[in-house]
Amino acid sequence: MQGLKRAGLCLGLLLAGLAAAQGSPSPLNVTLTQDLIRSVTQNGKLVEERVAAPSAVLPGAVLLEEVTVQNVSAKALSGVKISVPVPKGARYSGAVTPSGDQWETQFSALCGGKALEFAKAPLSCTELVNGKNVTRDIKPNEYTQVRWLISSVAPGEKLKLSFRVVVN
Template sequence: MKPHTRLLPIALLTGFALAGQANPLSLSLQQSLVRQSTVGGKVTEQFVANPKGVQPGAVVSQVVTALNTGDKTLKSVNVSLPVPKGTHYLGPERTLNTYPTQYSIDGGKTFASAPLKRKVTLNENGKSVTKEVEVKPSEYTAVRWTIPEVAVGASQRVGFRVQVQ
């Protein structure tokens, strides 16, 4: 199989801004290929930072570091990260703190807590019927975390894993 080129430069979005001031929140993204191997009968994971190319089926960790470069503690910091095109969301990065998390299925226009639901119209017995169905996590297009507090000079990390299609 032909490897995909680099996942894609991802724009990080944040719901935090101060009018007329430089943003005191610095965001950086680390993408790592997750490789599993068995050593002594135990499954271990190795992370290959910034992979040059990935194969379909590969699992990639997406981790955002939010650093407070300002002079005041930041409260209720929203950090959003799109799910890269050509991948599907697998779940949160297991090694990180957990914060209130919401998901989007419309490219980050709206967010809600899981499980997400949407209405679909079906044809049942010749009649059009609208039903509410649960959205699969693989259909998520963006994730948003609310970090309660980021102290001056401190950083918090959030992230998720995706699988390359």
């Protein structure tokens, strides 16, 4: 199977309140990498090995989607939103860079064919089933996007945010 490919611009970036929205050069340098994570035995212990940018992956492979965000401006930035879609042909595995004091992690999914608003996990959905509204929990493997709400990024600061997916 070929490596997962992303159509068009794979990284959906929302830069709230930044000069980028006004046509100025972006104060953020944002990159996305996709690496294979595999388990190997070293010195009798099972450890994870990271293979950078694999050219091909098989069903069941675990991939790390890692976003690096760096403030390249001279000012602190606040209210930064970074959104990344779960790649087509893969499902979110439930492993994400945990929220901390500096950012909150949110997710989106489809409910009745429509995208839900971003929210903290766990997500739930109300759908019409046999004429009745039924609320159900959305499983993490149904999440379609991951978003980080970053309270502030200092000048020169670099953040690494990531989540894992499993290839279908």
